[in-house]
Amino acid sequence: MRGLLLRLSGLDADAESAVRVIGFFDRLITERASLDALVRSTSELAGCAAGLHAPGQGLSLRADGGGPVTAGPVPAGAAVRALEGGVEVWVCRPGPPAPLDDMLLERFAIAAAVLLEHSSVPLPELGDPALIELVLSESVGTAERSRALHLLGIAATAPLRVLAVHGDVPGRSALIGEVRAVLTVDVPEVAGRLGVGPLLPAIDAVKSWRAARSALRFTSDGEPVVWWERLGSLGMLADKLAVADFEALPDVRALDRLAAEPGMITMLDALCATGSVRKAAAALHRHHSTMTVRLARAEAALGFGLDEASGRFRLHLALMLRRLRDNA
Numbered sequence: 001m002r003g004l005l006l007r008l009s010g011l012d013a014d015a016e017s018a019v020r021v022i023g024f025f026d027r028l029i030t031e032r033a034s035l036d037a038l039v040r041s042t043s044e045l046a047g048c049a050a051g052l053h054a055p056g057q058g059l060s061l062r063a064d065g066g067g068p069v070t071a072g073p074v075p076a077g078a079a080v081r082a083l084e085g086g087v088e089v090w091v092c093r094p095g096p097p098a099p100l101d102d103m104l105l106e107r108f109a110i111a112a113a114v115l116l117e118h119s120s121v122p123l124p125e126l127g128d129p130a131l132i133e134l135v136l137s138e139s140v141g142t143a144e145r146s147r148a149l150h151l152l153g154i155a156a157t158a159p160l161r162v163l164a165v166h167g168d169v170p171g172r173s174a175l176i177g178e179v180r181a182v183l184t185v186d187v188p189e190v191a192g193r194l195g196v197g198p199l200l201p202a203i204d205a206v207k208s209w210r211a212a213r214s215a216l217r218f219t220s221d222g223e224p225v226v227w228w229e230r231l232g233s234l235g236m237l238a239d240k241l242a243v244a245d246f247e248a249l250p251d252v253r254a255l256d257r258l259a260a261e262p263g264m265i266t267m268l269d270a271l272c273a274t275g276s277v278r279k280a281a282a283a284l285h286r287h288h289s290t291m292t293v294r295l296a297r298a299e300a301a302l303g304f305g306l307d308e309a310s311g312r313f314r315l316h317l318a319l320m321l322r323r324l325r326d327n328a
Helices: 015-030 035-046 101-119 128-135 142-151 202-217 232-237 243-247 250-258 264-274 277-284 288-302 309-326
Strands: 049-054 059-064 079-082 088-092 159-168 172-176 179-184 191-196 225-227
Touching: 015 035, 015 101, 035 049, 035 059, 035 088, 035 101, 035 142, 049 101, 059 142, 079 101, 088 101, 128 142, 128 172, 128 179, 128 202, 142 202, 159 202, 179 202, 191 202, 202 225, 202 232, 232 309, 243 250, 243 309, 250 264, 250 288, 250 309, 264 277, 264 288, 264 309, 277 288
Parallel strands: 191 225
Antiparallel strands: 049 059, 049 088, 079 088, 159 179, 159 191, 172 179
16 A cells, blocks of 8 residues: 555646556555545645545544544635535645546545445444543544544544543543543542543543553652643653662662651652641641651651752652652
C-alpha cells in the first residue's frame, strides 16, 4: 500500500494516473484497511486535508497530509462527495482543485462505503464499561474510539477528563487493572486516592487517562488528590525513572530510614505543603516546638537544612520521587 502513496500534485490527469489512483483505493478495500488508514492514506495521496463524516456512527475523522487521524468537522470550502445515510467524504485543498480530485473523491467514497459496512458490527453489543475500556485503549484507532464515544452519548470534540481512582467514585466508570477509570468533566469528592487527568477533547481521552494514572502515582495519605496540570515538570518524571534509579538517590534512601519513625513522613509532607513549621504544626495539631525537635532529626538524616526554600524544594522532590517508586 505504501508504495502507491502518490502526491496528486505530481500527477497528470491522464489514464495511467487515473488507473493508479483506482488501484490505490482498490488495494485499501482488498486489505480491509481500517477507517483510520483510509483517511490517513487518502490525505497523504492528496497532499492535503481529507476526512470522513458519518454522524450516524459518531465518526468525524480527518487527517492532514498523511498525519495522525483526529476528530473534526467538514471544513468550509472542502470538496465533498455524499454517500447514503448522511455519510460524506471530503478533501480540502488550500489552492485550486488538482486534476484528479474528482477521481479521488469518487474512489474515496466507494472505499468508505465498503469499509464502513465492514467495520460497523460489534460495538453496539457492548455495555458501558466495555465501551469505556475501548475509549481508553492505547491500541484502538480514532474511528473505533469515536464510535465508542458515540454509543456512550459523548461527542468526539466535547470536553472530557479522565480520573484514575483507588476507591469509590460516582460517575461513568470502568475498572481497568487495579485502577478505576472515570469519564467526567467535573471532579467529584472521592473516598480514596485520585489522579486527575487534563480536560481534553473526548477523542483524546486516552491522553487524559495516561496523565491521570501518572498523577495517581504522586498521591499519598497526606495528599490524596493530585491534578496532572499542577505537577508541572514533575509529571514528566513518572515514566522516565526505573526502580533502580530511585534506589540510587541518597535523599530517597534517607527518607526510607526516616519512615521508620511514626508520623515523620506525614510531618515532612506537611512542611512542604505549608512552607513553615508553625503552619505544619497547626495542620497536624502538634505543638511547633515538638515539630522543631523532630525536624532537627530529619535534617541530620537528610544532610541538609529545611529552614530555607532550597532545602524544602529538595525535600519535596525527594518525597515525590519516593511516592513514584512506591506507587509504581
